Amino acid sequence: MLSCPPELSLPGFYAGFKLFRGDYCLMKHSRIGNLARLAALVFFLFPASLLPAQQPRPARRPGVRAENKASAKARPRLVLLIVVDQFRYDYLTRFGDLFSSHGIGLLMRAGASWTETNFDHVPTFTAPGHAVFMTGAWPSQTGIIANEWYERDTGRKVKSVTDDSTQMLAGKPGEKGYGPRRLLCSTVGDELRVADNDRSKVIGISAKNRSAILPAGRRANAAYWFGTDNGNMVSSTYYFNQEPDWVTRFNNRHMADGWFGAHWDRVLPEAEYLRRAGKDDVPWENLDKSSNDTNFFPHVITGGAAKPSKPFYKALDYTPFANDVLVAFAEEAITNERLGNGEDTDVLSVSFSANDYVGHRFGPYSQEAMDMSLRVDRQIGSLLDFIDAHVGLRNTTVVFTADHGASPVPEQAALMNLPGRRYQKAELLKLVEDGLKARYALADRPATDYIQTFTNREETESGLLNSNFYLNRMALKRDGIDLDECERVVGELAMRMPGVARYFTRAQLENNSISSSDPIARRVLHGFYPPRSGDVVVVFEPYNILFDPPDDPTDPRSTATHGSPYSYDTHVPLIIMGPDFASGSYGQAATPADIAPTLAGLLGVQAPSCSVGRVLSEAMVSERHRPGVR
């Protein structure tokens, strides 16, 4: 039985600490009783990685931690926020014993881990989640209520990071760019830069623009994301008029192209996957043809293209290799921007998106989701090793978390006797539109336009998005219909759909007429920002999922998704590793909104403007109790 992490060497600062505490797995299975034998075993027997050969990585400088001997009293030189998109909490418990001792495995053993960390908002989507970590605030305050929403002023659908006043850099020529202008609150990085006259550097990196931009904040130096038009790491003129030379040099390497035609196969023997994730080729992994992929290993990565081009770059997002690009780019950012090498604290946020894409395609109980988890552990291990060598982990505070979880594939849930069912947006929309006509139509009043329409990609679509109905206030006024009453009618009509559990009206949410002791109501309230949200919010029963079609019609439809107020979507890891935090497992209730005020307290800066989280003081240690400090 494979029950130990395959990698057992220990990075710098945490080596002494971990050996002092004893490595549970190693001691249990190897019966080594002294440190010398342990060190010898580590040095001689175990390779750095069991991963198959991949794209060559940049040469590493030898360790330079001696240059960076910060005093124990100094605040961290680097805050590293690591987000793994759609990484459910239970991936730690299902796969944690297979993790390496460098990556998530190291964080689990040397960090402070909160076992009951839940988001307290809906919808549990990527942009709202990413806006929480470094603001300490809910979507009702950040204004980031979803990945995209309908904008009443302009009558169009906008993304959370749409910013038409900017241009893309290193992307498609002439394309509009993206930025954080819709984020209404400051971040920890913003507060640092305001406090130290912009000496701190703050950089966000991800495959997704929203996941790079939102944690970094409004005053960030830069955000970079993966451009599927050309395989570059791209940015926008929000940050600068020209990307730095090191970014251009990185892009000129065309690193992504190295995976054209690559085979993605399991990192461990299949038996381990059969035991933990079931069979590979299963019918509920019903892939859209446009995915140009199979529902079983090995996955061959071309996107259906004959050479590296947009379909290939989009396909690469659905593989672990996209995360390798991010790690290589993050290392270049650390080196070239000298992150963590000055007297002031820098902030680097890295969000691994590929785990989310793969989770949408195959579901959380798939061999692919398991393999992505094992690989991102090793990828994070590479990044932490690099930081240990160039900054020193003793000078770094590492935060590890996720932006949401994921629900099982509805058809798989149903087979497991869980009440799973899949719904399409068009079904719910038709039911409500037909009901409104039946309720309100008269000879001279057709009542066909009470749901507001919006433009999106030069097409018109009806206002149902993120389970929010947007009502046409002008039409209701024209026909003498009371808005509050119509909200209730729409809610009751939606309740006729099997699987709809509850609804909340704008009137209820704006008048605070719902109880905050009702956990679903509270999460809806935390996700409601009046100028951007709809007028009726619908909540489905557990495992009953409403699927919105992809915004880009060339994107494949999802097999599984997330967005609900239920624990499979809200429960995420939260681990903080650094000299100021005592390792261990903490059962106190926590939320990802606690990260920002905790970091602000640690760094001695003002808490971000909207912060409502609590300081995670139960794990913060005084100087003399710091691990490894004598």
Ligand SMILES: [Zn+2]
């Ligand atoms: Zn996400």
